Amino acid sequence: MEYEEPKFFHVMKYGIEADRDVIDMVSGNPDWEPPTALREALAAYAELPPAEFQYPPSEGILDLREAIAARRGIDVDRIILTNGTGEANYLGMARALERGAGSEALLLDPVYPYYPGKTELLGGEPTLVPTERDGGLDVDAIREAASEETTLVVLNTPNNPTGAVYDIGKIREVVEIAAEVDALVLADEVYDRFDHTGSFESALSLGSDRVIVTSGFSKSMAITGFRVGYAILPDEHVDAAKTRHMLVNVAGSRPAQYAVSHALEATEPAYYAEARERLADRIDAFTEALDTAGAEYARPDGGFYVLARFDGFPGTMENVKRLIDEAGVAGMPGDTFGTARDDWIRFAMVTPRSLEAAERLVDYFSEE
């Protein structure tokens, strides 16, 4: 596989180098404060004796695993702390693909581009399956695509880029389909704290031995650079994932795990609520402006992103660059995310200038 400079970096670089002020709505980096307890714990860690600076257990520090187990209501032995949700997805997908139960991974279109990338790295074959117009699960399409060759179905809820929050009844149907063809279902729930509907339910609640759940603290604690995530695996798949984790990474970074562990214990629900409401407000303001601009969009039920389509202005890389140069707003071309939204543009709401960006878009498209 050749290295392709990810489009994210390409667009961000173009925006930075533009000869004007550009509002960055490209990356999924939170722009708000991490929990106060996280800062405090990291500073406290810096004073610990040298023994605390050495290898944590490969599966991660016990305090944090136990806190996750308690929150999730599961056995702590099922949890492996990983180098961000990215590694958790890698471990889960590897387990599905290495079992000798087929080599096909069903991925939903639009798709987070790391999923097909990881599938190919692991020697599997990604198949894109359409979703509903609003990004919701199309169970019939998944049933139709599933076959003997299918060993994995990857779900991401709340979804990047569509903002869909999958109905738990539909997830159950997908798990049943997976069971019929001996596939595993990996549910990436890293945006679970950013459910704007109140109806999100973790795939873990199904209690199925077909379900791997991944998540992390990158988004919920505004620390994408710390790399603390986790995979929750069915009992029979834990050991294989631990072996791979140890052979690839040995362990995750201990200061980061320590800080997250303390922050998870000390942080009140109000912190998460405030971050979620901040995003909801930005989404409101942004989508209202999209109405004015005459754009098509689906109001996101969760997550950080708004997908929008402007008539006569397909979301190609060329047009995304025009928007940077002529409107001063940077988004992501839709074809980054598979084929289903290739004339749309994804805007990340992780900037305090979301409203200003929306106004620039209104101005730009009303002048056209």
Add this chain to the structure above:
Amino acid sequence: MEYEEPKFFHVMKYGIEADRDVIDMVSGNPDWEPPTALREALAAYAELPPAEFQYPPSEGILDLREAIAARRGIDVDRIILTNGTGEANYLGMARALERGAGSEALLLDPVYPYYPGKTELLGGEPTLVPTERDGGLDVDAIREAASEETTLVVLNTPNNPTGAVYDIGKIREVVEIAAEVDALVLADEVYDRFDHTGSFESALSLGSDRVIVTSGFSKSMAITGFRVGYAILPDEHVDAAKTRHMLVNVAGSRPAQYAVSHALEATEPAYYAEARERLADRIDAFTEALDTAGAEYARPDGGFYVLARFDGFPGTMENVKRLIDEAGVAGMPGDTFGTARDDWIRFAMVTPRSLEAAERLVDYFSEE
């Protein structure tokens, strides 16, 4: 691949649960202070604005990569910061094995057990090649083992477990053999700051496009838990390794990279010299006691470890447990490290009680 509780943890657990005082000489965790600047930088990081808590570049923060490039005299573009030297080895070995140039990895016996583990994870076939009696490179044995199927030779210098520091002339010969069969040479130099001879020379000095060098700060800064390592690849292999790094881990942990970067800049040579001398003193005291105990050993030229053989007391797991119970000293069974030293025991000098441990061994074996 089934998960096997690594023998390290098995022995450590046995030692901890023993009904007596046990001196732990099992793990390679430094027991001394990290650089003061590392603690200070980590505390300072905890105060930075939220933007500094987000994803670092996938290949690592530029300051640290530039500092490594300057120290090593190479182009910064060849450096990928990794989640410890463990990930660096994984990336380098993966690159060698995925090129379509064969599936065999030549590993030197005694062998660090992660090398065969990684080889098998990556679908390759490990072949153990003997070293000299003192652990030095046996170039003829490598020449004899190399074939069309060979795509990788892994060297570790200073060596774990033998303490050998490889002669650069012999490394050059190995690289020439590798070139003849289209193989790459990976040199893991994570113990390079613990050369007790003054003669260590990095494989990088050969300027060969066949050589991948890996290293990290786990040992040199006494921070095995931070997970900051790096791979230096020949130009033509950088992109493939970056792709794998991104798809597996996205990036390393930023607070750890930040702290190491500042510590690397601010730490005087005296810090490294002091750590090296501390180890050399422990090795002196320990090997002197081994003489008294009538044990065979090779005085290590570098690294943390002493391999010893006691007459009539082969270094099996059973005997290692006896030593824990009856002498109060915990080492590692020789068969952890391949076949060449399976009746030896490895002792790690990373405890201030090294001399006391040696005296216990003298007492134990003189009573026998």
